[in-house]
Amino acid sequence: MCRFCNNRMHAPAELGSGSGKIIVAPASMPVGVGDPDRLTLIRGGAVLSMDSGVGNFSKGDVLIRGSRIVEVAASITAPEAAVVDASGMVVMPGFVDTHHHQFETALRSLLADAILINDGRPESAANYYEWMLQKFSVLYRPQDVYISELFGGLSQIDAGVTTVMDVSQIHHSPEHSDAAITALRDAGRRGVFGYFEGWGDAAKYPGDARRIKAEHFASDDQLLTMVMGGEIYLPFHEEAWALGRELGIPVALHVVGTFGMQAVFDQLAEAGRFGPDNIFIHMTGMSDMAWKRVADAGSHISLSVPIEMQMRHGNPPLQQALDLGLQPSLSTDVECTMTADMFTQMRSAITLQRMLANDKALRGEEYPKLLSAIDVIRFATIEGARGLKLDHKTGTLTPGKEADIILLDANAINVAPLNHVPGAVVTLMERSNVSTVFCAGKIRKWHGTLLGHDIARLRSELEASRDFLLDAAGIRPDLF
Secondary structure, three states: OOOOOOOOOOOHHHOHHHHOOOOOOOOOOOOOOOOOOOEEEEEEEEEOOOOOOOOOEEEEEEEEEOOEEEEEEOOOOOOOOEEEEOOOEEEEEOEEEEEEOHHHHHHOOOOOOOOOOOOOOHHHOOOHHHHHHHHHHHHOOHHHHHHHHHHHHHHHHHOOEEEEEEEEOOOOOHHHHHHHHHHHHHHOOEEEEEEOOOOOOOOOOOOOHHHHHHHHOOOOOOOEEEEEEOOOOOOOHHHHHHHHHHHOOOEEEEEEHHHOOHHHHHHHHHOOOOOOOEEEEEEEOOOHHHHHHHHHHOOEEEEOHHHHHHOOOOOOOHHHHHHOOOOOEEOOEOOOOOOOOHHHHHHHHHHHHHHHHHHHHHOOOOOOOOOOHHHHHHHOOHHHHHHOOOOOOOOOOOOOOEOOEEEEEOOOOOOOOOOOHHHHHHHOOOHHHEEEEEEOOEEEEEOOEEOOOOHHHHHHHHHHHHHHHHHHHOOOOOOO
């Protein structure tokens, strides 16, 4: 039995044994940041609050008490506070990724050239559906789930992603599900556990959702929340939708025309089954009628623009969503094919929308309003929080919300001099600019270094898991 299979009823603080050797915090880091009632002052940064009521500050301060933001202003006096010098930094909300298959971390870039479904061409033999879902996912042991979930989560913290919805089709047993939850906890950031399908005789989906909700998500006062997977390609999707609504949690699903889902989705639309608790991922190839029902219902749309373009999901329906007044979030999807940082997502979204609009303009046609840098930052922060029903906790630098905050280095050689904050974040920055990361007031990355984990040890465990999966699948390693 794996080392975390009996951890179902333990408190989060008791679940750290899988995290490796704890790295001692640097002497330069203030002591006690994130502790209850401890004041921390982030001082002198360019503050991008993403809250129109709060405003932005070319030089401003953010005051935190424990896990929550207390004040955001041009200048704050708090002599008793620990001070974090943010000069030369952009201070903004952490990114929110609304759809990430973290279980695939051990198989990063393995399917870099893959499309979604085999189209019969030789170059498509290694495709996502046959390889990832049919060949690899069924082989995962609880320990494989754990290390991929944890390493992938830490990697995203390193890139400034403070909230994720994990969508992993590896719930082959209750032990697999508990391993995923344990890893999400051990990463130390805000996570939404997506309970999706698994395979085999030990799989308890969807019925085990009641046990999972009661044991792990009975309280809303924690970093982790739960979403019910309700894939309409499964014959029992109606049971999953009903169970999610019984438990009072959002229901998320992939909606991809490539898989022939339009007819079923249209049926659900006509039956009035959509609601504000639905999270529809991709939404490619759907009818105009269904789109209107989605908009009328107030459902949320999560787009993975680079993946949708790369893997033949269909054209990313970004403009279609915007035309209906829907504000989408951005999501990274699958690291077997594309990196899981939000800088890539924002750049892909803005350049795609502007390319299509500019093409219409050049042809003398009516064209939509061009997206701006601040628009895609909004998609990557507060719109994601809204979609996951977490906007009361995160997504903006608003007093009363939890302190999910990132400091981005604007003095770095790829950014300086800083002339326009949203433009710098979207068009110039990448993960190397993520200097410091706060998750609910706790510092998880400090001056470029992840804290609390022995990354070398975890990398070795991830490599061992990768080796097991390749061997079990009969795939010979080939770096080229």
